[in-house]
Amino acid sequence: MAHAETAKKKILICGATGFIGRNLTEHLSQRDDLEIHAVHFKRPPYICPNVTWHNVDLRRLEELESIIKNVDVLIQAAATTSGSGDIVNRPHIHVTDNAVINSLLLRAAFDHKVGHFIFFSCSIMHQPSDQPLGENDWDANAEMSPAYFGAGWTKVYLEKMCEFFARQGETKHTVIRHSNIYGPYDKFDLKRSHVFGASMTKCLTSTNGKVPVWGSGEEQRDLLYVADLVDFVELAMDAQDHPFELYNVGSGLGVRVRDLVAKIIALSGEALEMDFDLTKPTIKTNICLDCSKAKKDLGWTAKTSLEKGIEKTIAWWRQNISPE
Numbered sequence: 433m434a435h436a437e438t439a440k441k442k443i444l445i446c447g448a449t450g451f452i453g454r455n456l457t458e459h460l461s462q463r464d465d466l467e468i469h470a471v472h473f474k475r476p477p478y479i480c481p482n483v484t485w486h487n488v489d490l491r492r493l494e495e496l497e498s499i500i501k502n503v504d505v506l507i508q509a510a511a512t513t514s515g516s517g518d519i520v521n522r523p524h525i526h527v528t529d530n531a532v533i534n535s536l537l538l539r540a541a542f543d544h545k546v547g548h549f550i551f552f553s554c555s556i557m558h559q560p561s562d563q564p565l566g567e568n569d570w571d572a573n574a575e576m577s578p579a580y581f582g583a584g585w586t587k588v589y590l591e592k593m594c595e596f597f598a599r600q601g602e603t604k605h606t607v608i609r610h611s612n613i614y615g616p617y618d619k620f621d622l623k624r625s626h627v628f629g630a631s632m633t634k635c636l637t638s639t640n641g642k643v644p645v646w647g648s649g650e651e652q653r654d655l656l657y658v659a660d661l662v663d664f665v666e667l668a669m670d671a672q673d674h675p676f677e678l679y680n681v682g683s684g685l686g687v688r689v690r691d692l693v694a695k696i697i698a699l700s701g702e703a704l705e706m707d708f709d710l711t712k713p714t715i716k717t718n719i720c721l722d723c724s725k726a727k728k729d730l731g732w733t734a735k736t737s738l739e740k741g742i743e744k745t746i747a748w749w750r751q752n753i754s755p756e
Contacts, residue, residue, distance in 0.1 A: 439465075440464075440465055440466055440467040441465060441466050441467065441504040441505060441547075442466075442467045442469065442502055442503050442504045442505075443460060443466050443467065443468050443469065443503075443504065443505045443506075443507065444469045444470075444471070444499060444500065444503045444505070444506045444507070445457050445460070445468065445469070445470045445471065445507045445509060446471045446490060446506070446507065446508050446509060446510040446537065447471065447508070447509035447510030447511060448470035448471055448472060448477075448483075448485075448509070449472045449473075449475040449476075449477065449478070450509055450510065450511070450617075451613070451617050451618050451619060451658070452509045452552060452613060452658065452661065453470075453507075453509035453510070454478070454617045455615065455616065455617060455658045455659070455661075455662055456507060456509060456662055456665060457470050457480055457483060458480055459659075459662050459666075460662075460666075461480055461481060461482045461483050462482075467484075468482060468483045468484065469483075469484045469485075469486060469499065469503075470483050470484070470485050470486070471485075471486050471487075471488050471490065471499065471510065472485060472486070472487055472488075473487065473488065473489055473490070473510075486498075486499045490510055490533045490536065490537065491529060491532050491533055491536070493536050493540070496536055496537065496540050497540060500540045500541065500544050500546065501544055502544075503541075503544070503546045503547070504546070504547040504548065505546075505547060505548040505550065505669055506537065506541055506546050506548070506549050506550065507550045507665065508534065508537055508549065508550065508551045508552060509552055510533060511530055511533075511552070512529045512530055524582060527582040527583060527586050530583075530586055530590075531586050531589065531590070534551070534590045534593070535590075535593065537549075538590075538593050538594065538597050539597075541597070541603050542597050542600060542601045542603055545601065545602050545603065546603050547602075547603065547604065548603065548604045548605075548606070548669065548672075549594065549597070549603050549604070549605045549606070550605075550606045550608065550665060550668060550669070551590065551591070551594050551605065551606065551607050551608065552608050552610065553587045553590065553591050553607050553608060553609045553610070553678075554587060554609060554610055554611075555609055555610065555611050555654070555680070555682070555719055555721055556577075556580040556583055556584045556587065557570055557576060557580070557584040557585070557587055557588050558570055558719055559571065559574045559575070559576065559577070559717075560577075560717040560718045560719065561718065561719065561720075562686075562718060564684055564720050564721060564722035565680075565719070565720070565721055565722055566680065566721075566722040566724070566725070567609065567678050567679070567680055567725060569722075570588075572588075577717050591607050591609070591678060594606075594607050594676065595607075595676050595678075598675040598676035599675070599676070604672065604674070604675055604676070605675070605676045605677075606668045606672055606676075606677055606679070607676075607677070607678040607679070608661075608664065608665070608668075608679055608681050609678060609679065609680050609681065609721070610656065610661060610680075610681040610682060611653070611654035611655065611656050611680075611681070611682030611683065611719070611720070611721050612626060612627060612628060612653045612654060612655050612656065612682075613655075613656050613657075613658050613661055614626075614628035614629065614655055614656070614657060614658065614741065614745060615657050615658035615659065615741065615744065615745050615748075616658065616744075616745065616748040616752075617658075618658075618745070620632065620633045620749065620753055621633070622634070627653055627689055627692070628653075628655060628692065628745075631643075631645075631689070631692055631693050631696055632696055632742075632745060632746070632749060633753075634693075635693065635696045635697055635700055635702065635704060636700060636702070636746070636749060636750070636754070638702070638704055641703060641704055641705065642704065642705055642706070642707040643693055643697065643704050643705070643706050643707060644707050644709055644712075645689065645690065645693055645706050645707065645708050645709065646709055646712035647689075647708070647709075647710060647712060648690070648708055648710065649688060649689040649690030649691075649693065649706070649708060650688055650689070650690065651688070651689055651717060651718060652686035652687060652688050652689075652718040652719065652720065653686070653687055653689065653692070653719065654682040654683050654684065654685060654686060654687070654719055654720040654721050655683055655685075655687055655692065655738060655741070656681065656682050656683050656734055657734070657736035657740075657741035657744070657745075659736060660681075660734045660735055660736050661681060663732065663735070664679070664681050664726065664730070664732050667730040667731065667732050668730065671729075671730050671731075672729070672730065677729070679723075679725055679726045679729075679730075680721040680722060680723045680725065680726065681721070681723060681726060681732075682720065682721035682723055682734070683720070683721075683734045683738070684720060684721060684722065684723050684734070685720055685738075686718055686719065686720035687738060690706065690708075692738075693706055694706070695738065695739060695742055696742055696746070699739065699742050699743055699746060700746055
């Protein structure tokens with residue numbers, strides 16, 4: 433749907449103060465052909481040129497309705513997320529709000545004929561595998577990891593709702609089933625961080641020469657630098673021409689947690705050794721994504737090596753997070 437007042441595309445970014453949302457907002461705001469509207473809720477907005485901010489509780493339909501009119505592209509990066517501790521001990525906190533927020537957004541996008549709805553799913557519904565997994569390799573009848581059961585099925589439901597609404601109306605839908613994302617603005621506090629953010633914080637704040645690692649560190653993760661994810665979003669915005677598409681977006685490589693920590697230690701320049709704590713909660717699953725569809729359809733591939741991504745993130749952390 434064309435924006436009535438300007439030739440620029442009107443972009444609405446939900447979750448613009450979060451990790452992925454902030455990277456998207458800062459990058460897309462530099463484009464002269466886009467009119468950027470950004471949603472914040474509990475966290476305050478930040479200074480970003482060419483962005484119009486909206487304070488909205490996305491769980492309340494009446495507030496959502498006030499910002500969704502004449503939107504060309506809605507980028508849905510708002511979510512309740514946290515780290516392994518909560519995923520293992522309080523998994524319910526990731527289910528209710530996320531289901532409500534996304535259900536209301538999808539319905540509102542349909543009602544107001546939003547041009548394109550971009551939804552961030554993730555790969556947590558997949559069963560462990562030693563081989564890269566394609567978009568169609570998920571088995572609905574196989575047992576999902578107990579730690580991911582609630583959040584994983586919520587993601588599956590929302591992916592299918594994107595497909596459902598793509599069949600009903602004029603809104604094009606893109607589902608991004610991404611791997612573990614890392615980089616600037618990630619969560620680096622140990623209560624809410626994922627494996628990369630937690631590992632980096634432990635390395636860069638160690639005071640005793642040791643880096644605590646939860647579990648044995650043998651589990652593997654597919655790690656993607658956030659700028660590569662932003663590149664994919666731009667390609668999908670500009671080039672996807674089907675009513676619905678689901679894309680894997682990851683590095684395509686499985687990295688053991690212990691190897692990740694070893695790389696962070698080496699690139700940090702610190703003299704540290706790993707200290708494995710087998711009593712802490714871990715999610716023992718190996719996962720990496722086959723992203724050949726994204727390459728075939730959109731020409732996208734991950735460009736940032738893990739080593740280069742770690743170097744960039746360490747530099748950002750030291751400039752923005754470091755207590756020194």
